Amino acid sequence: MRLYAACVYLFLYIPIGVIALFSFNAGRHASQMQGFSTKWYGKALSNPFVMDALETSLMVAFSSALCASVFGTMAAVALQGIKGPVRTAFDMLIYIAVMIPGIVIGIATLIGLVTVFDQLNPLIATLWPEGFEPPKLRMGMGSLIAAHTMFLMALVVIIVRARLAGMDRALTEASSDLYATPMGTFLQVTLPTIFPAILAGFLLSFTFSFDDFIIAFFVAGSETTLPIYVFSSIRRGVTPEINAIGTMVLAISLLLLITAQLLLQRGAKKTR
Amino acid sequence: MKNGGYAEDPNPADDKTIAELRGVTKRFGDVLAASDLNISISEGEFLSFLGPSGCGKTTALRMLAGFEAPTEGEVFLDGALVNSLEPHHRPVNMVFQQYALFPHMTVAQNIGYGLRQRRPRLPKAQIAEKVEKALDVVRLGGFEDRKIWEMSGGQQQRVALARAIINEPKLLLLDEPMAALDRKLRKEMQIELQDLQRQLGITFVLVTHDQEEALSMSDRICIMREGRIVQTGSPQELYDRPTSRYVADFVGTSNFFNGTVTDTSQPLYTVVLDNGLQVQAPPVGKFSDGQEVCISVRPEQMKLHRNGEGQSVHIQNRIFLGEHTEYLVRHETLGDFLVLSPRQSEMNEGPFSVGDMAQVSWEPGTTLILDRK
Numbered sequence: 001m002r003l004y005a006a007c008v009y010l011f012l013y014i015p016i017g018v019i020a021l022f023s024f025n026a027g028r029h030a031s032q033m034q035g036f037s038t039k040w041y042g043k044a045l046s047n048p049f050v051m052d053a054l055e056t057s058l059m060v061a062f063s064s065a066l067c068a069s070v071f072g073t074m075a076a077v078a079l080q081g082i083k084g085p086v087r088t089a090f091d092m093l094i095y096i097a098v099m100i101p102g103i104v105i106g107i108a109t110l111i112g113l114v115t116v117f118d119q120l121n122p123l124i125a126t127l128w129p130e131g132f133e134p135p136k137l138r139m140g141m142g143s144l145i146a147a148h149t150m151f152l153m154a155l156v157v158i159i160v161r162a163r164l165a166g167m168d169r170a171l172t173e174a175s176s177d178l179y180a181t182p183m184g185t186f187l188q189v190t191l192p193t194i195f196p197a198i199l200a201g202f203l204l205s206f207t208f209s210f211d212d213f214i215i216a217f218f219v220a221g222s223e224t225t226l227p228i229y230v231f232s233s234i235r236r237g238v239t240p241e242i243n244a245i246g247t248m249v250l251a252i253s254l255l256l257l258i259t260a261q262l263l264l265q266r267g268a269k270k271t272r
Numbered sequence: 273m274k275n276g277g278y279a280e281d282p283n284p285a286d287d288k289t290i291a292e293l294r295g296v297t298k299r300f301g302d303v304l305a306a307s308d309l310n311i312s313i314s315e316g317e318f319l320s321f322l323g324p325s326g327c328g329k330t331t332a333l334r335m336l337a338g339f340e341a342p343t344e345g346e347v348f349l350d351g352a353l354v355n356s357l358e359p360h361h362r363p364v365n366m367v368f369q370q371y372a373l374f375p376h377m378t379v380a381q382n383i384g385y386g387l388r389q390r391r392p393r394l395p396k397a398q399i400a401e402k403v404e405k406a407l408d409v410v411r412l413g414g415f416e417d418r419k420i421w422e423m424s425g426g427q428q429q430r431v432a433l434a435r436a437i438i439n440e441p442k443l444l445l446l447d448e449p450m451a452a453l454d455r456k457l458r459k460e461m462q463i464e465l466q467d468l469q470r471q472l473g474i475t476f477v478l479v480t481h482d483q484e485e486a487l488s489m490s491d492r493i494c495i496m497r498e499g500r501i502v503q504t505g506s507p508q509e510l511y512d513r514p515t516s517r518y519v520a521d522f523v524g525t526s527n528f529f530n531g532t533v534t535d536t537s538q539p540l541y542t543v544v545l546d547n548g549l550q551v552q553a554p555p556v557g558k559f560s561d562g563q564e565v566c567i568s569v570r571p572e573q574m575k576l577h578r579n580g581e582g583q584s585v586h587i588q589n590r591i592f593l594g595e596h597t598e599y600l601v602r603h604e605t606l607g608d609f610l611v612l613s614p615r616q617s618e619m620n621e622g623p624f625s626v627g628d629m630a631q632v633s634w635e636p637g638t639t640l641i642l643d644r645k
Binding site: 174184 | 359370385389
């Protein structure tokens with residue numbers, strides 16, 4: 001049993017370790033170690049295509065994580081206040097949203113947005129004043145952020161809900177007993193209590209959005225995110241530069257995930 | 273209360289009604305939590321709701337605070353109907369069972385919370401001054417900047433108390449405030465609470481399941497059972513004149529013997545106990561001949577003798593309590609009951625040991641005829 005488990009872990013992590021190792025390769029072949037060097041990191045960071053893709057990825061990850069955190073928190077707080085079948089229905093929808101494969105979300109969002117854009121674009125064109133180029137809705141940064149927000153929101157709802165459920169109801173009662181309005185109670189008591197969970201939700205969302213390839217591939221339009229760039233470069237062969245990019249993405253993701261985990265743990269401890 | 277001072281009205285006991293429940297019923301779905309509660313609370317008094325858990329006492333308190341709206345009936349505060357008035361509009365404050373202090377705020381921030389919600393805003397200096405004063409009242413001066421989790425249970429309770437009284441509420445509601453304290457601390461806090469109440473002149477409404485706590489602190493006690501008020505009165509009244517077996521059992525300790533009323537022509541009715549023994553006792557309420565009742569005899573009203581008159585019993589157990597000695601005795605037909613023997617009588621009659629025979633007697637006037645329920 002132990003051996004079996006060890007094999008599973010080796011199978012999972014050896015490829016990742018190899019990528020990290022070969023990112024320090026001095027030679028130009030991805031399969032043959034020729035001494036230690038960090039030059040591929042320098043090369044990756046000075047490649048304008050990589051930097052463009054990184055910028056797009058960061059923009060998308062930041063915006064969608066921010067939107068998901070705000071809307072997700074609002075939804076979680078609202079759901080906490082209702083009971084019965086409505087709540088059950090929403091709970092189910094949220095769990096489904098997290099479980100749906102990325103490819104389904106990608107295709108569904110693509111089809112949905114294209115259909116809507118096809119309807120709206122002629123309408124906008126007719127409303128626009130004569131002689132000016134009418135703006136055209138198309139796939140791009142906007143659709144990327146929208147698709148990611150939608151799927152990440154469910155994640156934030158689940159994290160924040162768990163925190164809210166662990167919160168002592170007497171705290172909000174005490175606040176209203178001490179003359180705070182419902183809004184005052186939310187800002188002064190509820191929000192500070194659930195803030196670690198919101199921050200953790202933000203960081204997790206950021207990581208997921210930053211790493212996402214499948215959904216982005218469908219809805220990115222002409223935009224290139226870092227995972228899309230990596231995918232398209234691999235078709236021209238794996239270079240140590242790709243390994244370096246992969247290792248950097250891995251390091252950043254791990255850092256964010258660990259931070260999120262610590263926030264959740266610390267938050268849980270404080271309520272006790 | 274004026275000038276921000278606390279000790280201004282040394283004699284708060286006038287009869288102005290500050291709060292009232294009128295025919296209040298509360299249902300949670302099918303569960304009847306409170307049924308037809310009627311009670312009026314006078315300004316400056318210390319009222320307790322006493323009863324076992326699930327008797328509706330906390331529901332009554334929560335309806336005064338505004339956390340629950342009554343299903344039927346009316347709640348009045350300071351003369352105004354407040355049935356659906358939200359908690360943050362009510363001039364009452366509550367000390368919660370687990371204190372519900374805000375963990376992300378310091379002691380001073382917790383205590384000043386109520387004042388910070390006032391609109392128009394109070395000047396910061398004024399809030400700080402009042403917070404300091406409130407801290408002094410609960411003897412926590414110098415603890416302003418402590419974190420809540422750095423405070424002990426007793427200190428946390430004082431913070432909760434200060435956080436409530438700083439707002440000078442019309443009504444201070446206390447929901448089992450001593451439940452989380454150890455016995456010694458509880459005694460101290462009981463005395464402190466009573467002092468505080470006299471000093472501030474604020475009306476206190478306490479919810480507790482601890483009869484000792486209710487008896488020692490309250491001006492008036494409301495005994496509750498299964499959502500209903502069974503009896504309301506001063507601790508003395510409840511102890512001396514309970515109107516039911518339930519109250520007699522809940523307030524203090526009592527021995528009960530079942531029997532049947534046979535003669536109601538005298539001020540002391542005659543009751544024949546189930547074992548055939550005929551006793552005289554004053555009735556509480558109306559009883560008719562042939563009615564099944566029980567008589568209640570307090571352990572301290574019973575006397576133990578050697579070779580005297582009375583019922584012969586065997587001593588089963590003896591517990592020395594200092595001023596008193598408690599005996600568990602067994603009567604052939606009446607069963608086991610408790611006798612509390614004062615030190616003086618112990619000296620005269622000599623202590624009894626387990627296994628001894630003795631005689632038990634009581635004055636008819638010190639017993640009561642009660643409903644069996």
